[in-house]
Each structure stands twice: as structure tokens, then as C-alpha cells.
Amino acid sequence: MRVWLITVGEPLPLPAARDRLLRTGLLADILRHRGHDVLWWTSTADHYRKTRFVEGTPRVVAESGVKVQFLDGPLYQRNISLARMRNHAVVSRQFARMARVEPPPDVILCSFPTIELSREAVAFGTAAGVPVVLDVRDLWPDIIVDVAPRWLRGTARLALRSAFADTAAAFSRCDAVFAVSEAYLRWGLQKGRRSASEHDKVYPLGYQLSPWSLADESALDERLRSGGIDPRGTLVSFVGTFGRTYDLDTVILAARTLAERSASEAQFVICGAGEREQEWRRAAAGVRGLAFCGWLPAGELARLLTRSSIGLAAYAVDAPQGIPNKVIEFLAAGVPVLCSLPGESRQLLESEGCGEYYRAGDGAALADQIEALLRNTEARSAMAAAARSAFERRFSASTVYGEMADHLERLAARRT
Secondary structure, eight states: EEEEEEOOOOOOOOOOOOOOOHHHHHHHHHHHTOOEEEEEEEEEEEEETTTEESSSSSEOOOOOEEEEEOOOOOOOSSSHHHHHHHHHHHHHOOOOOOHTTTTOOOOEEEEEHHHHHHHHHHHHHHHHHEEEEEEEOOOOTHHHHHHHHHHGGGHHHHHHHHHHHHHHHHHHHHHEEEEEHHHHHHHHHHHTOOOOOOTOOOOOBBBBBEEEOHHHHHHHHHHHHHOOOTTEEEEEEEEOSTTTTTTTHHHHHHHHHHHHHHOOEEEEEEEEOOOHHHHHHTTTTTTTTTEEEEOOOOHHHHHHHHHHEEEEEEEOOOOOOOOOOHHHHHTTTTEEEEEEEOOHHHHHHHHHHHHHEEOTTHHHHHHHHHHHHHHHHHHHHHHHHHHHHHHHHHTTTHHHHHHHHHHHHHHHHHHO
16 A cells, blocks of 8 residues: 655654654554555654754665655754744645645645644645544644743734644544553544544554664764763663753752762763753753763663663643653663653553652752662562553554554545
8 A cells, every 4th residue: 555654753764864763653664564665754854953954855675675755844953843834834834735736645644843844744635535544743823822931822823723724524434543652642532522433542652772883882882971971870861852841950959969978879861952952051050960962862862761770751731742752662671761751651550550650840859759769679679660661562663663564454444
């Protein structure tokens, strides 16, 4: 079958790329391995690095045979900004124009957001008689309103009324809703004012731990040493984008608290990039045993995860995530997780016995929690084993995306 995947903001399977593939990339590989023709529509803007993957609108064929069609949109520096909204508008218009001259696919899976690409995907599918699935990854435009000061939220909602209308229309007219969690699925169905059907389903963020080489290990060692971290020490790691929904202030305070305790063995490794990076680097200046290590290639990241004693899923008080990829990455490596998300992530970690909840904003309590877990090696070993078990049963990429591919094949078969 011919499949279109429409996703922006993920690492791409480009030649010489060293980033780990995420949801769309892993699904694309499975579909291609089954012999399907896969076309991945995406933006030239690299969401993480805030640079361009390529110039213009080329079509690149990955080693796997997945075709990547670029849509050329303007760059943006902040994840929630007018510049990003302009990018979404330009990219969606290009998709609408370019899609018309392509042979139509048998099924379309479009990640939501963006609102604009979802709107155009549903419009194309409706006109061409192609089933369209919207895959809920984030709660736009609600999150844009949520970040505004309380006294401005009514005005923000009014200003975004067209985005709310487009969201409702897209979810009401699509053929199926997928989502990364139960809460996100309920949100999508509510937006479309639709009851759940057999085609609406939760597919969590499946993950595949990347292989690592001796060269990756050596590069990681050098990176850690340059930041004053002992590569063979007791590593407490955070991996993520430095945006509004994350909370490194609490982590930095915990690190500072533990550094003042001469007996503490914890060393904090902060990996990633984003709009708040310089702010948090300044906040962490002078904290012994804490290093910012930048954006890691896939092999180095895999080695860091397998070396970590504790993984931190550090989210802000009002973060909307359910069970984010950051939690699952640590589970894949068999790492106990301390997480500040109070909903589905807390329920997962506590029910599976593979981590603990901590309260965002309380750095002193987090320091105590980290130290207690590091001292209790028996409990930590039990959590590590439970983490790996939970991952294999619930979040393995081959299982999650294999089932998603099956589902897309069933939807495509309805068209024929």
C-alpha cells in the first residue's frame, strides 16, 4: 500500500544523521520493511536545533527506502511563538499545493499538532476518499492559552478562535484518532464531539534503545570529563528539550543541595537544548557535580542511559504530558525514574514499581529522594528490573508500532 506520514518536529532518517528515530521514524521503518511505499512529509525546520535540515523542498530517500518530502517553512527560535505559527501556516499551504500533484495514498497518518497540517490532511483525504488518522501528540491550541497569564487567557482564546475551530473540524471529520495516552485520546474525541469507535486507539510512545559502539563510549567519556563529571561515577541524568513545560530549576536546586553535602555521590548530567538553556546554565553556574552536555548523538545517549543510576523526568507544575518519551527512554535502559508528572506517569511508575513521583518546585525534597534511592541499592536494583520489564511489555517499539502498522493496513483495506 501507499502510506503518507505527516509529521514535523522529529529527527529524520537522513544520510549521515546520528539522531535516534522517534515515533514516526520507527513506524516508517516498520511499514517500509513490510514492503509498503512510505512518503514522510515534514518541515525543513529542525525543531530541536532551530536550524534547517535542508534548503528548499527536496525529496530525500533514506537508506531504508522511506521517502522524505520537505516543506519549506521559516525558522523559529521559541516553541510557542508567532514565528512558529507562521511556520505552521506556510508549511501547511505548501502541503496542500504539493499533495494535489502526488498519486493519492491508501491511508494517511498525520501527527497532531500541527493544527494546520491536520486540517489540510483531513481536507485532502475527504476529497480523495482516503482514510485519515490524526495521532494526538500534544494538546494544541489549549497549551497556548494555558501559558498566557490568567488575566489574558480569555483574550488569547478569542484570538485563537480559528485554531480552535480548525481543531474541532479536523477531529470531527477524520476517520480515526490515535493518541499517546488515554487522556490524550479522550481530548481528541472531545474536540471532535465524537464517541469512541473501534478505530480510535491509544498507541503509547514506543521506543527502541539505539546501539552504541566503543567510539560512542569514548566520545561520551570525553564529553563528561570536559564537564567535570566522572564517567564511571553515579550519574543522575536528565534528557530533554529546554522548553516551558520542563522544570530544571528544581533539579538545579537539588544538585546544589547535594553538592553541599560532602558525602553525596550524585553527579548530574543534563542533556538537550532549547530556548531556556542559557537561563538554566546561569542558574547552575558554580554547582559542583552538574554538567550541561548538549544534544547527544544516538549512540552516546544510549550509553549514557545504560550508565545512569537515576533518570529524571523533570516537568513543570502545569505540564500537560501524560506518559512522555523521556520516561520511556529510561525504562528501556532499565533506569529507575523520578518524575514530577502527577497523572498517568505517576500511576505507571508506582503501579509497575519502577520509579517515584516528586513534587515540582521542591528541590530540597528531591535532593533527599535522590540520596535515599542512591543509598538503597536493593530498592534501586528492584526498580531497574521492573523498569525493563514494564518497557518490554508495554513500550517496545517493535510491538507498539507493529500494532499501529497493522491498524493502518486495516484502514487502507477498507478503501479498496
